[in-house]
Amino acid sequence: MADPILSVRDLVTYFRPEEGVVRAVDGASFDLYPGGTLGIVGESGCGKSVTARSILRIVDRPGEVESGEILLRRDDGGIVDLAKIDPRRREMRAIRGGDIGYVFQEPMSSLSAFYTIGNQLMEAVRLHRAVTTKEARQRAVELLQLVGIPRPEQRVDAYSFELSGGLRQRVMIALALAAEPRILIADEPTTALDVTTQAQILDLIRRIQDERRLAVILITHDMGVIAEMADTVAVMYLGKVVESGPVDAIFHAPRHPYTQALLRSIPSVLAEPRSRLATIAGSIPHPYARPEGCPFHPRCARSIAGVCDRTVPVVTKLDERHEVRCVLYGRPAEAAE
Amino acid sequence: MLAYILRRLWLGLVTVVAISIVSFVIIQLPPGDFVDAYISNLSASGSMVSQQEAQSLRQQYGLDRPVWVQYGKWMTKVIQGDFGMSMEWGRPVTEVIGDRLWLTIVVSIAAIILTWGIALPIGIFSAVRQYSIPDYAFTFVGFAGLAVPNFLLALIIMYFGFTLFDLKIGGLFSAEYQLAPWSYGKVGDLIAHLPLPALVLSLAGTAQLIRIMRANLLDELRRPYVTTARARGLAEWRVVLKYPVRAALNPFASTIGYLLPFVVSGSIVVSLVLSLPTVGPLLLRALIAQDMFLAGTIVLLLGVLTVIGTFLSDLILMWIDPRIRAGMHE
Numbered sequence: 001m002a003d004p005i006l007s008v009r010d011l012v013t014y015f016r017p018e019e020g021v022v023r024a025v026d027g028a029s030f031d032l033y034p035g036g037t038l039g040i041v042g043e044s045g046c047g048k049s050v051t052a053r054s055i056l057r058i059v060d061r062p063g064e065v066e067s068g069e070i071l072l073r074r075d076d077g078g079i080v081d082l083a084k085i086d087p088r089r090r091e092m093r094a095i096r097g098g099d100i101g102y103v104f105q106e107p108m109s110s111l112s113a114f115y116t117i118g119n120q121l122m123e124a125v126r127l128h129r130a131v132t133t134k135e136a137r138q139r140a141v142e143l144l145q146l147v148g149i150p151r152p153e154q155r156v157d158a159y160s161f162e163l164s165g166g167l168r169q170r171v172m173i174a175l176a177l178a179a180e181p182r183i184l185i186a187d188e189p190t191t192a193l194d195v196t197t198q199a200q201i202l203d204l205i206r207r208i209q210d211e212r213r214l215a216v217i218l219i220t221h222d223m224g225v226i227a228e229m230a231d232t233v234a235v236m237y238l239g240k241v242v243e244s245g246p247v248d249a250i251f252h253a254p255r256h257p258y259t260q261a262l263l264r265s266i267p268s269v270l271a272e273p274r275s276r277l278a279t280i281a282g283s284i285p286h287p288y289a290r291p292e293g294c295p296f297h298p299r300c301a302r303s304i305a306g307v308c309d310r311t312v313p314v315v316t317k318l319d320e321r322h323e324v325r326c327v328l329y330g331r332p333a334e335a336a337e
Numbered sequence: 338m339l340a341y342i343l344r345r346l347w348l349g350l351v352t353v354v355a356i357s358i359v360s361f362v363i364i365q366l367p368p369g370d371f372v373d374a375y376i377s378n379l380s381a382s383g384s385m386v387s388q389q390e391a392q393s394l395r396q397q398y399g400l401d402r403p404v405w406v407q408y409g410k411w412m413t414k415v416i417q418g419d420f421g422m423s424m425e426w427g428r429p430v431t432e433v434i435g436d437r438l439w440l441t442i443v444v445s446i447a448a449i450i451l452t453w454g455i456a457l458p459i460g461i462f463s464a465v466r467q468y469s470i471p472d473y474a475f476t477f478v479g480f481a482g483l484a485v486p487n488f489l490l491a492l493i494i495m496y497f498g499f500t501l502f503d504l505k506i507g508g509l510f511s512a513e514y515q516l517a518p519w520s521y522g523k524v525g526d527l528i529a530h531l532p533l534p535a536l537v538l539s540l541a542g543t544a545q546l547i548r549i550m551r552a553n554l555l556d557e558l559r560r561p562y563v564t565t566a567r568a569r570g571l572a573e574w575r576v577v578l579k580y581p582v583r584a585a586l587n588p589f590a591s592t593i594g595y596l597l598p599f600v601v602s603g604s605i606v607v608s609l610v611l612s613l614p615t616v617g618p619l620l621l622r623a624l625i626a627q628d629m630f631l632a633g634t635i636v637l638l639l640g641v642l643t644v645i646g647t648f649l650s651d652l653i654l655m656w657i658d659p660r661i662r663a664g665m666h667e
């Protein structure tokens with residue numbers, strides 16, 4: 001297997017508002033391989049978006065990447081640690097959009113209503129390429145064509161509010177691809193869309209990925225989308241990656257009780273008609289009050305009193321690529337603190 | 338689009354008529370009339386006016402007729418461009434107002450430009466650096482600016498301007514230009530006198546505008562399109578200026594219409610203190626003397642200016658906000 005193009009190690013991103021500390025990302029690790037698709041999955045609020053924003057260093061204040069490594073491999077083989085760059089530096093800005101494109105969760109409000117989509121596309125092109133206005137406009141039209149927007153020559157002068165949700169999300173993808181990045185982060189690109197449009201957008205991402213050998217990080221809370229799109233999966237719970245591995249292993253031999261619960265909660269066509277959908281017991285703890293020990297233990301059916309509520313489990317390697325963070329497997333956990 | 342503009346114009350006209358009626362009625366509201374005020378004024382200085390004289394004065398000005406007849410007569414003349422005689426000054430209203438209307442507009446516009454020029458950059462800075470020390474400092478100064486009465490500020494600035502900087506204070510013209518006809522020299526003299534009154538008049542508005550701009554921008558800075566702009570590699574200051582500031586400025590276009598009357602009515606006391614030849618002090622005097630035609634004309638002109646201002650801000654809004662343009666095509 002080739003070296004990862006992006007490797008995140010023990011990423012920690014906290015928000016420190018006056019009321020306390022939100023440990024949005026608390027030691028997340030995963031790898032992304034060239035041309036591959038990494039699915040990051042987890043319930044709402046588990047830190048998926050903050051992880052993605054940490055990679056680009058665009059976490060909103062008072063959020064801050066506190067520690068960890070975000071290793072981006074350049075075309076020439078050199079490696080930069082994005083966690084160490086000053087987010088305001090030109091070097092970081094060149095990476096945003098230039099190396100890593102980002103498609104956001106909300107296509108409705110992610111485009112400015114005061115400028116045409118062509119204006120915003122041309123801006124994205126010209127930030128990373130020395131081209132004339134005319135060439136940039138031509139490029140904007142091509143990008144709209146690439147993402148399957150009909151009549152791109154006219155649509156380039158449209159405003160975002162004149163487009164449907166599906167078209168807007170296509171424009172967002174075009175924007176993310178404007179400077180031909182090698183990595184695309186798609187943060188729940190289909191959550192706000194209806195089912196048919198969802199399928200079209202996912203098809204589009206896959207098609208472009210094949211054409212350009214893009215590496216994709218696909219963030220979702222939909223296991224069905226993961227099954228369809230991803231080749232590797234990272235399951236997140238409360239800021240930690242609790243299990244990661246190839247998509248087959250995750251679906252057919254899930255180890256972590258949380259992954260198992262997540263999979264049970266997918267509605268299946270094979271399930272008995274009228275059988276109740278399994279849900280995960282309990283609810284996500286308040287962001288200011290994270291549980292001691294393993295973050296999942298209050299909701300875990302297999303939690304061991306005196307162990308899971310005291311110590312943070314370490315990562316156990318089950319095989320070359322399958323890892324899990326749970327005391328049920330491998331070494332006993334090290335004492336927390 | 339044209340239909341929209343025409344409808345706006347028609348609405349503006351209706352508003353002007355309504356303003357003229359309301360202003361006329363309000364001016365009539367206080368007990369007594371101009372002649373009463375005139376008589377009591379004269380008796381205060383020792384002279385007497387006979388019953389007969391008073392009666393003939395009333396007849397002369399039509400004060401013995403019902404209110405609506407007076408209004409009708411006044412409006413008929415106004416439409417012909419004749420605003421009537423000022424009772425107190427004994428001269429045509431247009432002559433009494435003279436340059437004052439234009440000077441008022443000039444002073445107000447200077448004050449408005451100054452307000453925006455000071456408030457917008459500070460508002461932007463305060464929002465982008467929310468809760469920083471300068472943000473707190475501007476907030477403090479801003480509230481102080483709101484709390485201190487303008488005329489007091491005028492006196493303080495006049496004092497320091499005169500003692501420390503030898504500024505031209507008081508009035509809008511030097512003595513030699515006061516009564517001179519318009520010339521380049523007079524215009525230059527006006528420009529030299531303008532900064533001080535403009536500054537004093539702008540301060541309360543500045544404090545308010547800083548708060549509004551800061552709140553608007555804080556709202557916009559949280560929106561996803563800001564993060565999107567950052568994510569494509571745009572430098573932070575360009576992100577802020579191009580997208581959220583643009584959106585935060587939008588609501589201001591709709592306030593342009595109200596600025597002028599706001600500045601004029603807010604400026605009466607300041608104009609007295611600084612002895613500015615604007616319509617504010619004139620209006621005050623006309624109201625006290627119940628000089629109906631003069632006061633009515635000034636209020637009417639201010640109303641017309643407001644309507645024009647509102648119409649202009651509608652046009653500006655149409656020009657700068659694509660959503661409104663799009664809404665009109667449908």
Ligand SMILES: Nc1ncnc2c1ncn2[C@@H]1O[C@H](COP(=O)(O)OP(=O)(O)OP(=O)(O)O)[C@@H](O)[C@H]1O
Nearest residue numbers: 015022024043044045046047048049050051060287
């Ligand atoms: N600006 C912020 N200030 C404080 N806390 C924040 C901020 N943004 C996010 N958080 C916190 O960070 C945690 C992770 O949020 P994040 O947006 O990454 O969740 P997510 O997994 O993307 O959820 P969703 O599926 O709803 O998008 C949440 O607990 C949230 O409350």
Ligand SMILES: [Mg+2]
Nearest residue numbers: 048049105187
């Ligand atoms: Mg999210």
